[in-house]
Amino acid sequence: xxxxxxxxxxxxxVEVAARAGVSxxxxxxxxxxxxxxxxxxxxxxxxxxxxxxxxxNRAAGSLHNRFSGTVGLVVPTIxxxxxxxxxxxxxxxxxxxxxxxxxxxxxxxxxLEAAIVRSLLERRIDGMxxxxxxxxxxxxxxxxxxxxxxxxxxxxxxxxxxxxxxxxNRAAAxxxxxxxxxxxxxxxxxxxxxxxxxxxxxxxxxxxxxxxxSAGIELPPHRIxxxxxxxGAARNLVSALLExxxxxxxxxxxxxxxxxxxYFACQARGIPxxxxxxxxxxxxxxxxxxxxxxxxxxxxPARQIGTVAVDTLISLxxxxxxxxxxxxxxxxxxxxxxxxARLEPDNSP
Amino acid sequence: xxxxxxxxxxxxxVEVAARAGVSxxxxxxxxxxxxxxxxxxxxxxxxxxxxxxxxxNRAAGSLHNRFSGTVGLVVPTIxxxxxxxxxxxxxxxxxxxxxxxxxxxxxxxxxLEAAIVRSLLERRIDGMxxxxxxxxxxxxxxxxxxxxxxxxxxxxxxxxxxxxxxxxNRAAAxxxxxxxxxxxxxxxxxxxxxxxxxxxxxxxxxxxxxxxxSAGIELPPHRIxxxxxxxGAARNLVSALLExxxxxxxxxxxxxxxxxxxYFACQARGIPxxxxxxxxxxxxxxxxxxxxxxxxxxxxPARQIGTVAVDTLISLxxxxxxxxxxxxxxxxxxxxxxxxARLEPDNSP
DNA sequence: AACGATCATGCAAACGTTTTCATTCTGTGC
DNA sequence: GCACAGAATGAAAACGTTTGCATGATCGTT
Numbered sequence: 001x002x003x004x005x006x007x008x009x010x011x012x013x014v015e016v017a018a019r020a021g022v023s024x025x026x027x028x029x030x031x032x033x034x035x036x037x038x039x040x041x042x043x044x045x046x047x048x049x050x051x052x053x054x055x056x057n058r059a060a061g062s063l064h065n066r067f068s069g070t071v072g073l074v075v076p077t078i079x080x081x082x083x084x085x086x087x088x089x090x091x092x093x094x095x096x097x098x099x100x101x102x103x104x105x106x107x108x109x110x111x112l113e114a115a116i117v118r119s120l121l122e123r124r125i126d127g128m129x130x131x132x133x134x135x136x137x138x139x140x141x142x143x144x145x146x147x148x149x150x151x152x153x154x155x156x157x158x159x160x161x162x163x164x165x166x167x168x169n170r171a172a173a174x175x176x177x178x179x180x181x182x183x184x185x186x187x188x189x190x191x192x193x194x195x196x197x198x199x200x201x202x203x204x205x206x207x208x209x210x211x212x213x214s215a216g217i218e219l220p221p222h223r224i225x226x227x228x229x230x231x232g233a234a235r236n237l238v239s240a241l242l243e244x245x246x247x248x249x250x251x252x253x254x255x256x257x258x259x260x261x262x263y264f265a266c267q268a269r270g271i272p273x274x275x276x277x278x279x280x281x282x283x284x285x286x287x288x289x290x291x292x293x294x295x296x297x298x299x300x301p302a303r304q305i306g307t308v309a310v311d312t313l314i315s316l317x318x319x320x321x322x323x324x325x326x327x328x329x330x331x332x333x334x335x336x337x338x339x340x341a342r343l344e345p346d347n348s349p
Numbered sequence: 350x351x352x353x354x355x356x357x358x359x360x361x362x363v364e365v366a367a368r369a370g371v372s373x374x375x376x377x378x379x380x381x382x383x384x385x386x387x388x389x390x391x392x393x394x395x396x397x398x399x400x401x402x403x404x405x406n407r408a409a410g411s412l413h414n415r416f417s418g419t420v421g422l423v424v425p426t427i428x429x430x431x432x433x434x435x436x437x438x439x440x441x442x443x444x445x446x447x448x449x450x451x452x453x454x455x456x457x458x459x460x461l462e463a464a465i466v467r468s469l470l471e472r473r474i475d476g477m478x479x480x481x482x483x484x485x486x487x488x489x490x491x492x493x494x495x496x497x498x499x500x501x502x503x504x505x506x507x508x509x510x511x512x513x514x515x516x517x518n519r520a521a522a523x524x525x526x527x528x529x530x531x532x533x534x535x536x537x538x539x540x541x542x543x544x545x546x547x548x549x550x551x552x553x554x555x556x557x558x559x560x561x562x563s564a565g566i567e568l569p570p571h572r573i574x575x576x577x578x579x580x581g582a583a584r585n586l587v588s589a590l591l592e593x594x595x596x597x598x599x600x601x602x603x604x605x606x607x608x609x610x611x612y613f614a615c616q617a618r619g620i621p622x623x624x625x626x627x628x629x630x631x632x633x634x635x636x637x638x639x640x641x642x643x644x645x646x647x648x649x650p651a652r653q654i655g656t657v658a659v660d661t662l663i664s665l666x667x668x669x670x671x672x673x674x675x676x677x678x679x680x681x682x683x684x685x686x687x688x689x690a691r692l693e694p695d696n697s698p
Numbered sequence: 699a700a701c702g703a704t705c706a707t708g709c710a711a712a713c714g715t716t717t718t719c720a721t722t723c724t725g726t727g728c
Numbered sequence: 729g730c731a732c733a734g735a736a737t738g739a740a741a742a743c744g745t746t747t748g749c750a751t752g753a754t755c756g757t758t
Contacts, residue, residue, distance in 0.1 A: 010494075010495050010496075012743095012744060012745085013744065013745065014744080022707075022708085023707065023708045023709075024708090024744090024745080024746095025707070025708060025709075025710095025746080025747080026706080026707060026708075028744095028745065028746055028747085029706095029707085029746090029747090032745095032746075036705085036706075037706070037707085038705085038706060038707090041706080041707085053491070053494055055467060055470045055471055055491070055495075056471055056744095056745085057412075057471070057473060057743095057744055057745065058471045058472055058473075058745090059408045059411055059412060059417060059472065059473050059744085059745090060412050060713090060743075060744035060745040060746090061713095061744080061745045061746060062408055062713090062745090063406075063408060063409050063412055063712095063713045063714065063715085063743090063744080063745070063746090064712070064713045064744090064745060064746045064747075065713085065745090065746060065747085066713080068408060068472075069472070070451075070472065077437065078433055078436050078437040078440060079433045079434045079436070079437035079438075080430075080433065080635065081429075081430060081433075081635070084427055084428050084429065084430075084433050085428045087427050087428075088426065088427040088428035088454060089428075091427065091452065091453055091454060092454065095453065095465075095468075098468070100451055100453070100468060100469065100472055101451065101452055101453065102419075102449055102450065102451055103440065103450055103452050104440055104444065104449070104450065105437060105440060105441065116444075118404060119444075119447070119449060120449065121404045122404055122405055122406070122407045123407055123408065123417075123418070123419065123449055124406060124407075124408050142402070142404065145359075145402055146359050146404075147359075231635060231636040231639045232636075232638065232639045235639050260636055260639075261636075261639060264636070264639045264640055264641045267616075267641035268641040268642075286429065286430070286580060287580040287581075287609055287610075287613070289581065290580045290581045290584050290609075290610060290613045291613055292613045292616035292617040293617075361713095361714060361715085362714065362715065363714080371737075371738085372737065372738045372739075373714090373715080373716095373738090374716080374717080374737070374738060374739080374740095375736080375737060375738075377714095377715065377716060377717085378716090378717095378736095378737090381715095381716075385735085385736075386736070386737085387724095387735085387736060387737090390736080390737085405714090405715085406713095406714055406715065407715090408714085408715090409713075409714035409715040409716090409743090410714080410715045410716060410743095411715090411743090412713090412714080412715070412716090412742095412743045412744065412745085413714090413715060413716045413717075413742070413743045414715090414716060414717085414743085415743080
């Protein structure tokens, strides 16, 4: 007997029914479909429930109608700014529909993700949101086999037949690269995280590379720097870069977090931004607008993605149909601020 | 018929039992207490379960043993850095115990918090963590009446008989104020958020004020500035402060987020830190160490709080006892970096 | 005043597990 | 080979709801 048993006198539907002088069926209906029970009866039930401190047991109900009222969200990480807006928006929209959020993070480990999906399935979630498209097929199969609505969030791809809600990361990256190139930069360094298990980062890098290629810029390998999503790591890496003789004129960061690190490296070494080094980010969260100078970046619509993802999931759960189109492209926005300098073409005549 | 019914052929324990040629009781045991079923039998069951793609339904089980395997965490907000480390640590520790996290945010609205607690209770969580001590009594009563273990996280108070895991916010604030005063500052401004429904902020402000008072410093009202937890708002407020003729020599911010905003205001106006203005924070999250110059602040042990809170909850759930002491004081740490200048006493002879 | 039609309620059978108790194995010591 | 203890399994009764079906109440119509 490892777990204690007694939940004191936690009243159930039976007690409420007795006190209100009706059957348990009526009590059940009074809570799940109030409109079909006569007003005076309903009030009597509500009074009894309130006096008893009754709280309905949805787990018991879900056993019968296979509908738990919970939704799962699995993200790579919670502890930095990247997904927090998404999580908040997702969670708060879920409340509008009286659903509860089950959440977990996998730290870019797709096997762990699969384990998490399974454990959420053991809790019989009604729907599931996963970040991006890179997943262990096991995860997706488990969901599919059980007909659990799944929406991929954060990234977007046009050629998709499975529901997704996100921004086009490749296009966003293309756009920021376009801006940097348009300002006359040709000697550019990229700071991107590990690309395995991370389609968002991969799409972003591809987008940047594509724009550079079409401008005739081909980056030597040492200009593509691997950098984790961590301010301190980015700062150190950029610091080292600044030390070297062969400095680029601009940095394109795979993420605003990395861009922030780059800022602090420059500030610590007295390199003016953008005079000494131009810096561009992708993401635009939290403080990016307020840094000095303002960070030129691409705003990813995290809140809207969260909200629309929930709406899609709810629709999927209630009607079985996702609102068209199945793949929702949420617009990103180029935010030109002050961290990318215009380079006059006369500096290498 | 608003909700579709069919979950295809989602196999249950019955199907597994049939395929393995045993009773459902044995299957159940094979999953919940594997040790008591004979190895060959167990393997047969596992094979059958795997072939069928069986995923056990813990909701159904919880109906019988009143134990859902889920834990609730309610925080004021998810969308900024303040609680994200806590949430991540909490969630990841929970996985170690095969529990799942139900999460929601109330945005400093305690009525909403009570509604959330109720809805989590409807899902029959086994334990609950709430941030701080300011709550609607309704919330606490609902939990108490049902004997659901509750731990208050984030803040700590010595005189508490209910389980809590946190740092002493008042002492932390006292400590940072002590450092600022110790550096010779007497003309200090405070930037603190709204104090209602927020014991952490209140304790912090009290701690600062207490240290200042004992140094004989009494702050005029206009030196105590109300500032939301928002980088942009903080930046604007500090910007306005810098414009005025009557500038303090140091700023004590109720939170690192506000301190970051102060940094950016100074940088934008070309005021050197700490030469032109000293800035101190409380929290030490994410990038505070990497800003330039490094922010002098107090490190709040968010990760450890999350981990210990889960351990406490698990112990409460399994044995009914919290590990002693009931109120766990997790040490904060003063982090002296470079944002507070030493003021020579000769500047006002 | 009687008759349907509609609305509100009750009865009882699910829902998919866990667990108690009883029964049937398995293996051990003589 | 036998008796017996202990381990492994099975049968069936919960757990707290929801819901299909049946019945009883209510109302408007003629």
